[in-house]
Amino acid sequence: MIVCLCQRVSDREIARHARNGMSFDEIQLELGVATQCGCCGQCAQDIVTQCHAEVAALRQEGLQVQEVDGQLQRSSAATALRA
Template sequence: MIVCVCRRVSDKEIARHAHAGMSFDEIQFELGVGLQCGCCEGCARDVVEQCSASRPVAALRNEAAVHPVQLATPILESKAWNSSPLSSVA
C-alpha cells in the first residue's frame, strides 16, 4: 500500500527500513516520508512503531552479543588529525 503519495513510498519500503533498525527520523530523512504535505506522517509512524514492536528487545541484545560495537580510533590518535603548530596554539 502506498503510504506517501507525494514521494510514492509504500508501507513495505518503510517496514524494510524499520526492520533494518532505522528510527522514524532516519527513515523520514532517507525516504522523504511526511516532508511535503505531511498527511502520511501518522500512518508512516504507525508502520515504524509496528515494526519496532515486532522485534523483541531480547533479539536486539543477542545481536549486540554476536556483533559487538567497534569504536573508531579517537580523533587525537588518528594520523589524519592535523597537528600543525597553529592548531596547538589555540
C-alpha cells in the same frame, strides 16, 4: 500499498527500513516520507512503531532478525554465530 503519495513511498519500504533498525526520523530523511504535505506522517509512524515492536519481541525470544527481500528472516543466536 503506497503510504506517502507525495514521495511515492510504500508501507513495505517503510517496514524494511524500520526492521533494519532505522528510526522514523532516519526513514524520513532516507525516503522523504512525511516531508511534504505531512498527511502520511501518522500512518508511517504507526508502521515504524509496529515493526520495532515486532523485532523487539523476536529478539526477546532470543532470535536474530534480519529483513531480506521484504521478508523478516529469523534465526537462533546459535545459528547466526555459525554463519
